[in-house]
Amino acid sequence: MKLFSWFVIGMLMSTIPGCSDRGAPIAKKKPHELTIHGDTRIDNYYWLCERDNPKVLNYLKAENAYREKVMAHTKPFEEKLFQEMKSRIKEDDSSVPAREGEYWYYTRYEEGREYPIYCRKHGFLDAPEEILLDVNKLAEGHDFCQVRGFKTSPDHSIASYAVDYVGRRKYTLHFIDLQNGQHLPDEITEMTGNFVWANDNKTVFYTKQHPETLRWGKIVRHTLGGDDELVYFEEDKTFDASIGKTLDDAYLVIFSGSTLQTECRILNADFPEGEFVPFLKREPKHEYSIEHGGDRWFILTNDGAKNFKLMQTPDDNTGKEHWTTVVEHSADALLEDVTVFKNWVIVEGTEKALPFMCVINRRNNSRYDIDFGESAFAAFVGENREYDTDILRYAFESMKTPNSVFDFDLKTRKKELKKQQPVLGGFDPEHYETERVWAAARDGVKVPMSLLYKKGPQHNGENPV
Template sequence: MKRWHLALALVLICSFLGAAARKPAAPIAARRQHSQTVHGVTLEDPWAWLADREAPQLAKVLKTEDKYATACLKDSKKLAQELFGEYKARIPSLEESPHALSNGYYYYNRQNMRQEHSVYYRRQNVADAPEELLMDVNKLAQGKRYFDLDIFSISPDNQLLAYSTDESGAEVYRLWIKDLKTGKARDLKLDYISDFVWQADSRHAFIILDNEIMRSNRCYRLDTASGELQLLYTEEDPAFNLGLYKWGDRERIFLSAGSKNDSEVWQIAWDDLSGSFLPIAGRQPNLKYSAAIHNGDMYFYTNRWNPDYSIGWCPLDACDYEGWQELIPSPQSYSLQDFTLFTDHIVVNYMYAGHNQLAIYDRHDARLLHEIIPAEPSDLGLWNNPHPSASGFNYYQESWLHPYQIFTHSFATHTDSLYYSAVLPPGYDPENYVSTSITYPATDGTLIPLTLIHKKELPPTPNPLWLNGYGAYGDVESPWFSRSRQSILDRGVIWAMAHVRGGGEMGQAWHDGGRMLNKKNSFTDFTAAVEYLIAQGITAPDRILIEGGSAGGLLMGAVTNLIPTRIKAVIADVPFVDVINTMLDEELPLTVGEYKEWGNPANPDEFHYMLSYSPYDNVRPSVYPQMLISSGWMDYRVGYWEGLKWAQKLRANNLGNSQIIYLLQKDEGHTGSAQRLQVFRNLAQSVAWGLYWIIPGRDK
């Protein structure tokens, strides 16, 4: 062999070995025999053992997964560092929340660019009142790998602060009471607290405690001084969860029990220190409602007359269920979201065609007086209106391109004044970007809303596309402003959201059209978005990334099974993909309460339908896209094992050479990290990985 041939051969061999070193073989955990038969169907699950936290080999599997993920992420590591720097540069040097007035004080928090958590303050509503430090969460979190604050409630006499903390990421919160005069906090040693409302004497409170599988099922009266508990109510139906709230007049506290389809509400005077909650209306099938009391009348937010809700009314002294009257119905094609009561007005938040707007009515005769319709699609809602006799009301607005703002609207003149505006990122100009709302046809002809966001000046098509989706629980994917999204847009990527059925953008019918025995509509709506965007020449299969988390991870899994070769990359965060095994296990926290969303596998028809789309059960030999799957070890909502098992099955069936990465965050739960910089690190890692695969011209 000639010397140059030998040299060339050595170069090629070294290049091949180098590439092999950069891309190690995907690990596949050992299979173990496991099967169960349901409705005559035998379900084989060789990776079921990975759900056992105590399994002797699990630690080794997770260590191997971590090593493989680290190797796969090397190619995008430099870009991840670049993105992390961009995210940090957009943090304001000092960021302050809006000042919310409550019981004679303004409450707010601040966070400087070096702090992971907020610092909470208040200032009395009098001239020249000094600022009071209430809590520095950074000090509470010091030395802890995870720390999150949930309940934050000031006593009626303004002397005590009730707060709850989670130090594991498992959403198990513990109650504390802080004396605001001395600064000392007492640990009440009450775990699993989910709700807290003070009573009038500033000593007693009503609380809700969760059980071990995170059902909010017990209501107590708590003596915060002695720690003594008095059980008031236990919810026996596992499909229901309890909650507490105050709405309308200050003198009433409401206890609610709610499932996916039904609800029941009780009320008690806030100064009643010995009585029990009194029922408002008995529990009735498919009746959802909440109640408020104002000026001797009771008002209802209810689906009694309309599945998209309306406002009901009755006099407080004659308010049995038969006496309810519909006061303000939802106009056709509108969905009523919530409302607030004032002395002479009712302000209603509606959704129309997936977009929020506000309407102001006369409280006495229900006449429509004024509407607030934003000029661009926005998340619009009522904000901190503590005084019914106020001359106006506060509302917030946020859009895809403009950050959070709060306005005060005058009842007399119907004009707005700006109360608060979030800080714009340095160098950001909304005029450099475009947000477009369009529709596309689903496979059955239904028009599906689609949001597209991009820079005004785009390179010639097809463009890289980052397509998001969720489509569950009737949740609305309302517009939100994102400082980090700018890094995607500035790299010539189109960011998109498909508002598929299963969400609530078009009311209850939109939710019903994508749940239970209609769930597959969510998936085909999303695949139709992919095909539409390709057909329009906007993007191409080798430039499409899809992303979704939790129930949106189910969407990602189902879509990946349906069109694996029409997308380049998938990001699935805490994905609910092992549908059958999860819904068969009634000991898991959310199973029973989710039957009305996904179905009950005890019902043969519902079982077979769920089995036909469950992502884990429908993995088949195919060429799969690049995939990044992440889970939280402390996640009680979607177990870490769902993504882990799914990754093994995908790799075992992958006919291509794509990377299928599983990332486990050891100190996090369903909602991710509670530390701001760690959130940015995690985000930079996943975004960099996604951009690496969909932006053309990179060496892959």
């Protein structure tokens, strides 16, 4: 068997010019001119992008064979590392259930199986489990399987998911009738995995990409049992387009963005046959994003605000002349995202190299920052599916605290730990300390440093970083 393997490797390598059994395969140079903005450059290896070219495939096989050969002696060590990492991961794991309407949705994993199982329970967490999609079954017979965007229709009667069996990020969108567990005949191929439901429970908007560059550029409307219709095409090749839905389920939003410029288009989610209209037309170097809540829009914008500011405007007047300030611009704090509930607004940002969450009471405009309890950490808003709620779910992690999920009561300011990622192998976070310190560089600029150390060392100058 070994002799045969080395023979195969040798044969593969011999098909590539410049390749021998003693050296790495060398790709042939084939000069190809590429001209853009009046500048021409030569790419000697452009031919390698020809995915179906037998010579390209043979070259890649030879590269893989060479890697297998030169790395053969590390196989036992690779297996040892894999088993050690695996031993520290809880295989039979599950996510924290998230409430949406009358259902609790969650995913779980089973020991010895690689893929998630999407489930829900009706009404209460002790109710019988309903398995909506077992990705392990989808993956049977495939070398690769990835599911993206699993979600149900607004009335929770139809499940939808996008699956890719190749790894090219070209997904096929499927629909399941949850009354009988059968797939609907609707099947949308060659899409990105980005899609949303309108409020009529039969219309879906999804994004299609360019077949070669994979740029997200087309937004298409699909009606179950009906035809597809292109509703938006992003003509500017420097922009990508995607579609989302506001947390209050009131609007569908097409987001177009490039490096330094964005634009949003909106449509009432109750009327999916309507036309998307610009919220604010794109402007040079203007980046903004929007979220809706009740009778108004909230806008995160860098218009005259390098670190962004938060504005608001009435439902029916989205022009900048109607915007009023919610959070002023700060030279010291970068505003990065906003979550809008019925009675609360959560502003996420970074200040002094640490994340913060500012809670704003929409009824009286009072505000406070959430205290995360450690001096060096990462935190972000988690899965929040309900608009009318006083509970914020967020994720937290530090160098001593494993990934954790908290439910935070916005009224009482009390948090409840819902889950902490188990770390097997005897790890105990109580044995360690984390600390944030600032070190002065030669030019006087202070640089943040996050420290992790076992409890015990004293800050006496004898314990250097």
